[in-house]
Amino acid sequence: MASHGVVLLNSWVSMFGMRVMIALKEKGVEYEYREENLTDKSQLLLEMNPIHKKIPVLIHNGKPVCESLIIVQYIDEVWNEKYPLLPSDPYQRAQARFWADYVDQKLYGALRKVLFTKGEEQEEAKEFVDVLKVLEGALGEMPYFGGEKFGYVDIALVTFYCWFYAYETLGGLNIEAECPKLIAWAKRCMERESVSKSLADPHKVYDFAVGLRKKFGVD
């Protein structure tokens, strides 16, 4: 199947964009990467995602696909000859969708609170560790979410891992102490090239977060 005509509009720090990168790499899809400056969005981005004006956007044969989990499902359906990202059993698929949705609903908002607040609000924001613990419970004793194979939920969650250093340093947390199994899972995922090549450098992410906090007057 031809894989030319694939463009990804992204921002290097985005855990949502990283999901798409992992999916494309798992499928061996060649694509053109375009870094977007989110303070000065390109005409292309505004045309391809006029409603949300956000990254990531996958442009395939000129047509845009938006929303990271929708893009990952799209990639799985188009490049379906190898490495299925979602299970084939309907109930397992539903479980995968549920947990990926849980990450989006609960984790991102909680993590933003840790990053962009200080003092008392930060204490409350540590509730995000509770969210991580629920996810750790869902992982159970399996090597990956849902079983023996790396897949959809792993992709949805592991991209937050490169942000953990920033959250820990800025939030005064020790995620490994709280969720050792989850960190072990993340390190296991990092052994996959698709993951290690897609995740940003945690120290660079930290510098970026510090810059953002200054910009928004948090520090």
Next chain:
Amino acid sequence: MSEVKLFRTWSSPYALRIVWALELKGIDYETIFEDLSNKSQLLLQYNPVHKKVPVLVHNGKVISESLVIIEYIEDTWKDTPLLPEDPYERATARFWAKFNDDKLLPSIWQVFVTQGKEQEEAIPVATENLSFIEEDLKGKKFFGGQTIGLVDITIGWMANLISVFIEITGINLIDADKFPLLFGWMQNFSDVPVIKESWPPHDKLVIKFRAIRESYLSADVPK
């Protein structure tokens, strides 16, 4: 022998979309109505993470979150598909369903539960979101094309509740002149027999939602 149970409330937009999915596919199911002020032990056992309805139980397997449930129904019962076959069209349908849940519904709700300046500010946000989906209806009878699909049943709550909101607040967000396609779609959608047959009673809805609006206005706490 397949056993399907749906835990839901009688009025929730999220529950109705599941009812419509099951009815459209001709699936036999049992309904268990939940009182959200007094959640059953069974519900809390089935959905410990979110403790919400709707919840679908199929041969003992539990699925929650309405859009996840619909995809499960679609994967399991192949008759009357709710999603197109083409991956790009599927992605587009999923995009609009998510848009409804993340943006459209909350923005209309925000108009409904506010008044004065707050409401004035909420109206253009809702109107802009409505204009986006109006665009998607161009050249189509339903969002799904000739027949109703995922997007129709996800946004279908509007066809049900807009008239209730108008009666309670006097505000009509979907004016026939401003949004002719949406206005027409609401009529077409409501006329589909399976949809019509599961419409919750209008008067009951007015009473319920009037009480909800009043509780928001008196609490004066943004949700």
